[in-house]
Amino acid sequence: IDEEDPARLDELLEPMHAADIADVIENLSAARRRTFMSLWSGEIDGDILSEIDESIRDEIVELMPKSALADAVREMDSDDIVELIEELDEPEQQKVLDALDESDRAAVEQSLTYPEYSAGRMMQSEVVTAPEHWTVGETIDYLRNEDEHLPDQFYHVILVDPRRHPVGYVALGRLLSARRATPMRDITEDSFRPIDAFANEADVAYAFNQYHLISTPVVDEHDRLVGVITIDDAMEVLDDEHEEDILRLAGVGDESSISDTVVETLWQRLPWLGVNLATAILASFVIAMFEATISQIVALAVLMPIVASMGGNAGTQTLTVAVRALATKSLTGSNVWRVVAREAVVGVLNGLCFAVVMGVVAWIWFDGINLAGVIAIAMVVNLFVAALAGILVPLTLERVGADPALASGTFVTTVTDVVGFFAFLGLAQMVLL
Amino acid sequence: IDEEDPARLDELLEPMHAADIADVIENLSAARRRTFMSLWSGEIDGDILSEIDESIRDEIVELMPKSALADAVREMDSDDIVELIEELDEPEQQKVLDALDESDRAAVEQSLTYPEYSAGRMMQSEVVTAPEHWTVGETIDYLRNEDEHLPDQFYHVILVDPRRHPVGYVALGRLLSARRATPMRDITEDSFRPIDAFANEADVAYAFNQYHLISTPVVDEHDRLVGVITIDDAMEVLDDEHEEDILRLAGVGDESSISDTVVETLWQRLPWLGVNLATAILASFVIAMFEATISQIVALAVLMPIVASMGGNAGTQTLTVAVRALATKSLTGSNVWRVVAREAVVGVLNGLCFAVVMGVVAWIWFDGINLAGVIAIAMVVNLFVAALAGILVPLTLERVGADPALASGTFVTTVTDVVGFFAFLGLAQMVLL
Structure with missing residues (x-):
């Protein structure tokens, strides 16, 4: 199919989920993948890019036109960009960084200062916060005004003190069902446990699994809020850890993948x-x-x-x-x-x-x-x-x-x-x- | 410590998370566990009960006084009760069912009619729905009034038609940031994919992982909404599947646990x-x-x-x-x-x-x-x-x-x-x- 016709490709891939498209791309042989990229690389968006396996990301980024790459990364959350960049070679890294606007680039570069496999690398810098003294009504009004700048998915509003130390968080379900006059501080969750940005990712995943967390704030060495880790990132780490265990037990390199040469x-x-x-x-x-x-x-x-x-x-x-x-x-x-x-x-x-x-x-x-x-x-x-x-x-x-x-x-x-x-x-x- | 003093036990366990308390109980030897239960079984709540490993649940439920068990199960969501009951022997099953109030019992018995390892067993029957023609404002007002009856944790409001077919869902973050006059139908999520109650749990977990779902509606054979599966359940299944794979590869029974005799x-x-x-x-x-x-x-x-x-x-x-x-x-x-x-x-x-x-x-x-x-x-x-x-x-x-x-x-x-x-x-x- 992918020998000739870009329109037909569009038609086939259009209804598919980004993750499934990424799987299709991974399963192509190296030669067919090149043909595919020459036909369709302009259509690869942020969602597909973050789903593509590490082993071929380098190749994909290299083959993408600059403008498509810029569009793709602009819609990605900072944690996905960090994950993408980590695995790239120097020239492709620079290509991605150049495509970002300034505030995103600053967030990504901040994240990259934390050690590999740390919570700082897993977190996204897009967080939803509210001053600790606000009421439910004030928070909802603020969220309605900020509509444009909110992350794609978020599950808690984090309460911060004036020095940006997180002091608690409120689940959205709670926020919705509470009266407007209720102080936010009265409806915080028990499960609140901020994670150190230097914590090991395996320990973070363990905490998510053990305490059934959905999202959790990340703090720097001064206890200041720097980001938030969501459960999908934790699930991915857990998956990787399992994979690593099983492959290592069998004496296979822990980065092995079905698309390796x-x-x-x-x-x-x-x-x-x-x-x-x-x-x-x-x-x-x-x-x-x-x-x-x-x-x-x-x-x-x-x-x-x-x-x-x-x-x-x-x-x-x-x-x-x-x-x-x-x-x-x-x-x-x-x-x-x-x-x-x-x-x-x-x-x-x-x-x-x-x-x-x-x-x-x-x-x-x-x-x-x-x-x-x-x-x-x-x-x-x-x-x-x-x-x-x-x-x-x-x-x-x-x-x-x-x-x-x-x-x-x-x-x-x-x-x-x-x-x-x-x-x-x-x-x-x-x-x- | 657990030889004598219940007050001291209280003091030690009080600040701990339910999952950690369950771990402590699992790690006790069989004899010490009996002593522990005679001292502290009254304090075991629903959170602890749902965290305890299958291999010793039977024993724990048997040793719990009826009143404590009733209190414990009453605060659990229906999916956790189903999971608890599945692994119990006949008399303990009955003991738990008797402790439930009528509507919960009906939900649990409904869930148990689905085959083992199916989506129907994973789901909780507590769902938050809204008629498809509602606006954001109507939904929020409804949630405020229903405060008492909402599940502990929920991440989406599911839109249903008059015959209770799910037609879409709205993330709480979206709901909060939209104007009150916005029709709910205009802010539904793309990721909406209802799951058949008879689907295999491994396929459900795969879908959560592949499509980054947080919660997803479950429908019966007539496409009617019967419950919702949340990501913590999917994460647990994924964990179990990995465990099973790794143990089976080594030729160890797939139910093996560190607390086995x-x-x-x-x-x-x-x-x-x-x-x-x-x-x-x-x-x-x-x-x-x-x-x-x-x-x-x-x-x-x-x-x-x-x-x-x-x-x-x-x-x-x-x-x-x-x-x-x-x-x-x-x-x-x-x-x-x-x-x-x-x-x-x-x-x-x-x-x-x-x-x-x-x-x-x-x-x-x-x-x-x-x-x-x-x-x-x-x-x-x-x-x-x-x-x-x-x-x-x-x-x-x-x-x-x-x-x-x-x-x-x-x-x-x-x-x-x-x-x-x-x-x-x-x-x-x-x-x-």
Whole structure:
């Protein structure tokens, strides 16, 4: 469709939501995207631009004519512009900044002074405030007069003192249902909790989720109101955090996207496969220590991957639960030892179950009661160690300030491989030779 | 602290947010929780009750005195009551229903007629509506008079026709900033998209995320307004879906929680470890086919886990990216073959990289150029197969209507283990003997 006809494109895309159009653009191949942009780039508005995935934003901004870009960014809220600019290369950044009018540019540049992944980067500077001594009637009259300058979406009116410190906020539903003479101060919400502009975005998202916030004011180091964060931004961060966790657990670069090229994908995955190769070679050294034993009893070579594989799986189960619990802050000082103890007990019980099963299988298969005993004991040992590694590795990483999702998997499977091979082959050497 | 003194407990918990109190209760051990409940159960209000994790709600409701429960549920919105009731056993369900007044009970029972995980279960029946022909002034006057009966939080006024079909909605911010004489119909939002009460909750959450909705009306099979879903409910579903994905990918029961007992945890994990044992034994059969070869060249036993492990890791990487892309609907018919081709190419390139590395390592370690060649070729084959399995298995599961996160991991590692061992040992038998 996008080979020829801009009018037909218009017709097709017209009824679609900006987010869906952005998805269409993302799903085009790189070559077709260029054709698409040459036909339709003038029509890309602010809504579409803020929905487009980071990985191709640079390309899109570069291909947009200056005038279309200026129109697009002028209708965007400052938080969306900040998000757009963050991911762009230098020349495209400048192109966007030049397209802004002065007050917007000042707001965006202010936001960019806060560290990456901070509340200051998430907030929009467009806020609706009222002096703390106003009544409901005064506020409504003011809002009617300011119609032109209000943000697209807002959910609270923030009360400020003369030095612009936020002292409370009023939900619009409350404002609408109150009598005109009611002082604003009397109908503020309990959920009011201003956020420091330097706070980490993950903590902000956690607060939104935990306290069911819709919007919350952001203050600078002098407690002065500098912006507001709304729930859609928090939802996006939450989504990104989840994505990051899941990708990191699998050892994939956390910025990976379905529209990446072959080379990008390769670079994301090679490092982790490299680490895995190193740990697999480490496990091989353990096997090599028992070469003589294996050459006498080849059944050991047949059975040894089972012990390692069960350990790896059990360790990953525990690990995943632990990483999630840490991410949702439900694994804390007060219950950590109870959870560790539970995992250890579950590890031993799992081990006993599969020791019996595997013992019987090995006995029947290789007709050796001693071999059966060896694999049974190795199974218990490895599943116990897997459980401990699965919970202690992420806890340790968290304590030293690393992301527990990032490297836990590799550590845990290294431990279960090494322990699994060592326990099984070592016991076999002692018992069977 | 909770051993003795209810007054001291009051003092400590008083300033805390309901969600934090719920977390405290969840983190208590079972025995201490009973003590806690005997001291403090009368103080548990609706906010706390709706924050408490499903796994212990039953216990809490059972331990609450009838009067406290009645007070608690009376202040809850109908969607929170439905969520509470869904997870309770029969006698506790009845206890909650009895505590409700008649209109609330009718709303809750209505909601429960919709299937589990549907929009009908997520919605609250408390809605704010206005006839479509009203003006801004009429609406505001009406809201002031209805003050008592309005829900705690609402973000839109829904316009309905005389047969209660929703025809549009007006954001409160817009309502506040418009002149009193403006017809409501002139200031409705573009984002209006009513949701079918039978729609799946995951699709509802997707719509909220994709279209940045704050609240959206729910209609029954006759297109009549029956309730409204707000963003906090959607955020919760999104959170649950993520949790489910991540836990299923790791082969942990998707209802697992940090406050589960040893027995619950064991039951969640045993089935998947059992499946893994079966597939590990399958891989062992492949090794057993080559027992004679291994007994002549023990180096094969040392190196074979490396090939399998690299395949498993590469497969998991691809798989995770594919499962996430399916969950976020960014892997669709239009780009599926491009993504499959990309993964296949990345698989071969990864394979070539690690074939060179592993070839050199094997050559140096065992001083055999033929062995080095065998492991290099097996590596390329297995990483290529891993990439294909990693993308095709979840796609197939999705196509047959299964959850791609659920069983993909096991399928993929089975494929990579079997292919890895077979390619390496089979080639070795042909080349080295």
